[in-house]
Amino acid sequence: MRVPLLDLKAQYATIRDEIRAALDRVVESQRFILGPEVEALEREIAKYCGCSHAIGVSSGTDALLVALMAIDVGPGDEVITTPYSFFATASAIARLQARPVFADIDERTFNIDISAIEARITPRTRAIIPVHLFGQMADMPSIMEIARKHNLSVIEDAAQAIGAELNHKRAGSIGHAGCFSFYPSKNLGGFGDGGMITTNDEDMAARIRLLRSHGFRAKYYSEQLGGNFRLDEIQAAVLRVKLKYLDRWLDGRRRNAAFYCESLSRSGTIKLPYEMPHSRHTYNQFVIRTVRRDELIAQFKQKQIGCEVYYPLPLHLQACFKELGYKAGDLPASEAAARETLALPIYAELTAEMLEAVAKTVKLP
Numbered sequence: 001m002r003v004p005l006l007d008l009k010a011q012y013a014t015i016r017d018e019i020r021a022a023l024d025r026v027v028e029s030q031r032f033i034l035g036p037e038v039e040a041l042e043r044e045i046a047k048y049c050g051c052s053h054a055i056g057v058s059s060g061t062d063a064l065l066v067a068l069m070a071i072d073v074g075p076g077d078e079v080i081t082t083p084y085s086f087f088a089t090a091s092a093i094a095r096l097q098a099r100p101v102f103a104d105i106d107e108r109t110f111n112i113d114i115s116a117i118e119a120r121i122t123p124r125t126r127a128i129i130p131v132h133l134f135g136q137m138a139d140m141p142s143i144m145e146i147a148r149k150h151n152l153s154v155i156e157d158a159a160q161a162i163g164a165e166l167n168h169k170r171a172g173s174i175g176h177a178g179c180f181s182f183y184p185s186k187n188l189g190g191f192g193d194g195g196m197i198t199t200n201d202e203d204m205a206a207r208i209r210l211l212r213s214h215g216f217r218a219k220y221y222s223e224q225l226g227g228n229f230r231l232d233e234i235q236a237a238v239l240r241v242k243l244k245y246l247d248r249w250l251d252g253r254r255r256n257a258a259f260y261c262e263s264l265s266r267s268g269t270i271k272l273p274y275e276m277p278h279s280r281h282t283y284n285q286f287v288i289r290t291v292r293r294d295e296l297i298a299q300f301k302q303k304q305i306g307c308e309v310y311y312p313l314p315l316h317l318q319a320c321f322k323e324l325g326y327k328a329g330d331l332p333a334s335e336a337a338a339r340e341t342l343a344l345p346i347y348a349e350l351t352a353e354m355l356e357a358v359a360k361t362v363k364l365p
Contacts, residue, residue: 001357003345005306006185010349011249015241022237029233034213037236042196044243045180049162050173051198053205056231057212060159060181063195064092064129066229067155067177070207073098073126080120081129081157082112083315083326084334089131089157090315100324101125102316104331108274110287110341111138113333117146127153132161132171134310134343135187135253135282136275140166140174155179159195162188163250165280172198177208182239187253187284188246194235252348253283256355260286260344263359270362285310286346288362293342296362303361308343 012019026037038056046054057063073079075097081089083102090100103116110133117128128147130138140156147154154175158164161171162180172178182194199205210217215226261272271289275281287310290296300307314334316326328335344358 001353002304003306003350003354003357005308005343005345006347007349008184008189011347014349015245018241019238022241023234026233026237032233034230035233037233037240038231041231041236041240041243044240045196046198048243048246049170049178049198051170051178052200052202053198055197055199055205055208055212056236057195057197057208057229058231059193060179060183060195061088061092062227062229063159063179063181063197064088064155064157065095066208066211066227067179067197068092068096068098068127069211069226070177070204071127071153071155076124077126078122078124079127079129080117080125082131082133082334083317083331084110084311084337085131085133085157085315086159086311087315087318088159089129090321093129094321098126099124100315100321102324102326102331102334104333105337107333107336109136109138109276110134110337111136112143114139114142114146117143118150121146121150121152125150125152127155129155129157130175131157131159132164134273134287135161135164135284136273136279137161137164137166137171139276140169144174153177159183160186160284161282162186163246163280164282166276167278173200176201177204182235187250187282188239188242190235190242191238192235194231194239196231249348250280250282253286253346254281256346256348256350257281257283257286259355260346260359263355264288264362267363283346285343287341287343289337289340290342291340293340296342299361299364303357305358305361306345309338310341310343312338314338 077098156178158171159181178198211226212229215222
């Protein structure tokens with residue numbers, strides 16, 4: 001049975017009429033940039049995330065960049081983050097000529113290892129960027145305690161974690177800012193690039209709004225150097241339709257994850273995802289660990305079942321960060337995760353037969 005890693009057509013089929021009506025609404029209005037759809041989406045995301053403000057931007061990558069710009073991170077500054085993440089987490093820091101400082105991960109959650117953060121704080125440290133990887137929040141209470149102790153800002157990379165919770169607080173609502181991606185493959189995905197920054201800080205929200213549109217408060221009068229980081233109306237309209245269904249889709253992902261965990265619990269060579277207590281894992285990816293990953297990938301390919309490696313080379317070993325001076329063996333938990341992890345299909349539209357086919361393939365000798 002063919003099982004794609006992700007089937008966006010199956011999702012679209014359930015909301016086609018609403019999506020087309022939303023697109024028609026934008027086309028008829030001929031408002032395409034920062035109009036009423038963006039404003040409405042910002043209000044709806046702020047409410048959903050439990051935040052005072054949400055500011056639509058052009059991508060999840062730009063969300064990170066603008067959030068760092070809003071706290072004046074620049075040349076000579078340092079920002080602590082994880083090396084086991086998508087490239088944008090560190091590239092946003094480097095693009096501002098600041099230095100990414102990598103702390104290893106907790107091997108259970110794949111999120112930043114809290115015990116590794118303080119040793120990396122120096123007089124030049126300005127911020128911490130925890131990543132809520134694969135849809136599970138990092139240990140934000142501990143991170144915020146460290147940040148308060150050392151007077152640091154915290155920017156949540158919640159690109160994969162909209163709707164995730166820890167202690168009944170939503171991703172993006174605890175740090176000084178939260179950064180989201182609406183890339184099409186995300187749990188809340190648009191029809192192109194898009195992103196959002198959430199914050200409870202009035203001044204920070206105002207600064208982000210300024211920075212996303214060339215620093216203009218009045219057209220053609222720039223108060224500070226910003227950029228073109230605006231979310232367009234078509235993406236906002238699509239996302240407003242999808243947001244209504246997000247919790248239903250997340251519940252479906254969690255049900256599928258529970259099936260895998262039950263079905264694969266006795267597979268001795270497989271480590272299943274760990275869900276923190278008092279946590280709502282949203283399973284943007286369902287990631288297993290196994291030393292026989294290459295063998296499993298071959299089996300999936302033969303059975304026409306999708307899978308993917310997130311991420312095959314940790315950030316501290318990427319060629320573009322060679323000047324930072326890291327070498328293989330420096331961050332062993334991240335390096336082991338890069339060798340052993342594999343994502344399985346987890347989207348809400350999977351049928352029982354498809355789930356059984358995936359589990360059966362994992363259990364093959």
